[in-house]
Amino acid sequence: TQLLEQSPQFLSIQEGENLTVYCNSSSVFSSLQWYRQEPGEGPVLLVTVVTGGEVKKLKRLTFQFGDARKDSSLHITAAQPGDTGLYLCAGFSGGYNKLIFGAGTRLAVHP
Amino acid sequence: GAVVSQHPSWVICKSGTSVKIECRSLDFQATTMFWYRQFPKQSLMLMATSNEGSKATYEQGVEKDKFLINHASLTLSTLTVTSAHPEDSSFYICSASGLAENNEQFFGPGTRLTVL
Numbered sequence: 119t120q121l122l123e124q125s126p127q128f129l130s131i132q133e134g135e136n137l138t139v140y141c142n143s144s145s146v147f148s149s150l151q152w153y154r155q156e157p158g159e160g161p162v163l164l165v166t167v168v169t170g171g172e173v174k175k176l177k178r179l180t181f182q183f184g185d186a187r188k189d190s191s192l193h194i195t196a197a198q199p200g201d202t203g204l205y206l207c208a209g210f211s212g213g214y215n216k217l218i219f220g221a222g223t224r225l226a227v228h229p
Numbered sequence: 230g231a232v233v234s235q236h237p238s239w240v241i242c243k244s245g246t247s248v249k250i251e252c253r254s255l256d257f258q259a260t261t262m263f264w265y266r267q268f269p270k271q272s273l274m275l276m277a278t279s280n281e282g283s284k285a286t287y288e289q290g291v292e293k294d295k296f297l298i299n300h301a302s303l304t305l306s307t308l309t310v311t312s313a314h315p316e317d318s319s320f321y322i323c324s325a326s327g328l329a330e331n332n333e334q335f336f337g338p339g340t341r342l343t344v345l
Contacts, residue, residue, distance in 0.1 A: 160233075160322050160336035161273065206272060215332040217263070217324075222272045 121145070122207055122220035130226045131197055139192045139223045141207035148210055150190045151217070152181055155204040164192075197227045231257050233325050235337035242313055243345055249309045250340045252323030258303035259325035263334060264296075267320040279306055303327070313344045 123142045131137055141150065149168045153161035165174050167183035167190060174181045178201075180193040194201055207220040232255040242248050252262060261280050265273040277298050279285040285298035297309040306325075310317055320341050324334035 158320075158339065158341070160235075160324075160338045162336070163333065166333070210332075215261070215326065215334075216275055216278060217334060218275070219273045224270075 122209055122218060124205075124207055124220035124223050126223060127221065128224050128226075130228065133198055133227055133229050134196050135227075137194050137197055137225070139194075139205055139207075139225075140189065141191070141220050142189045143209065144188065145209075146187050148187070150183060150187075151208045152190070152192055153206040153208060155206060155222075161204075161206055194225075197225075199227045199229050201225060202227050231325075231335040233259075233323065233335045233337040235321075235323055235340050237340060238338065239341040239343075241343045241345065244314050245312055247309055247311045248313055248342060249307055250321055250323075250342075252306045252308070252325065252337055254304045254325040254327075254335070257325075258327055259306075260303065260327035261325070261332075262300055262306040263324045263326075264298060264306075264308050265322045265324070267322060267339075269320075273322060276308075310342065313342070315344045318342055318344045 125140050151166045152164045155161040165181045170185045170187045172183045178195045182191045205223045208217045211218045234253045236251045263278050264276045266276050267273050275288050276291045277285045277287045279298050279300040281300050281303050287293045300306040320339050322339040324336045326332045326334045
C-alpha cells in the first residue's frame with residue numbers, strides 16, 4: 119500500500135514568515151499533487167509535479183518533486199493570513215487513477 | 230474550469246434513516262467519479278471509485294451494502310448512506326475525472342452529514 123506522510127501536521131506562524139511542508143513516501147509516484155482546502159469546502163488543486171527534480175512556482179509558493187519521485191515539498195515565502203488552510207499532498211495509485219492523500223498540514227498564519 | 234457540484238451541501242438526519250448525496254459534473258462528461266470521506270481534522274479517505282454504467286469499486290473496509298453508489302450517467306453519481314448512524318457523520322466529497330488528459334480530478338464542495 120502506498121502511503122504519503124506529511125509533516126508537520128500543524129503549523130502556526132506570524133505573517134511574513136517562511137515555511138516548508140514536506141510530503142514523503144517509500145514508494146515512487148508517477149506524479150504528486152498539492153491541494154489547499156478551506157473549512158467546509160472541497161480541496162482545490164494548486165499544482166501537479168511530474169518530473170523528478172522538478173520545481174514549480176506559483177506566486178509565493180514553490181513546489182519541488184524529489185529526484186527519485188518519492189517526496190515533495192511546498193515552500194511558502196512571506197506567508198499571509200490568506201494562506202491559512204489545510205494543505206494536502208496526493209499521489210496517483212493503482213487503477214482508475216486513484217488519488218492517495220497525505221494526512222495534511224494545517225497552517226494558521228496570524229496577522 | 231471544470232465545475233463539480235454536490236447536493237445537498239449539508240444534511241441532518243435521524244439514526245436509521247437513509248440519505249442520498251448527489252454529485253454532478255456541470256460542464257464536462259465524467260467517465261469516473263470518486264467518493265471520499267473526511268472526518269474532522271483528518272485527511273480525505275477514498276471510499277469508492279465508480280465508472281459510468283459499471284458497479285463501483287469499494288476500498289477495503291468500506292461496506293458496499295451501506296454506502297450505495299450509482300453512476301447512471303456521465304454527469305451524475307449518487308451516494309446513498311443506508312441506515313445511517315452517528316458514526317457515519319462526516320464530510321463527504323466527490324470528485325470527477327474525464328476532462329483532462331492527465332485524468333485530473335475535479336472536486337465538489339462537499340456534503341456535511343450529521344446523524345443524530
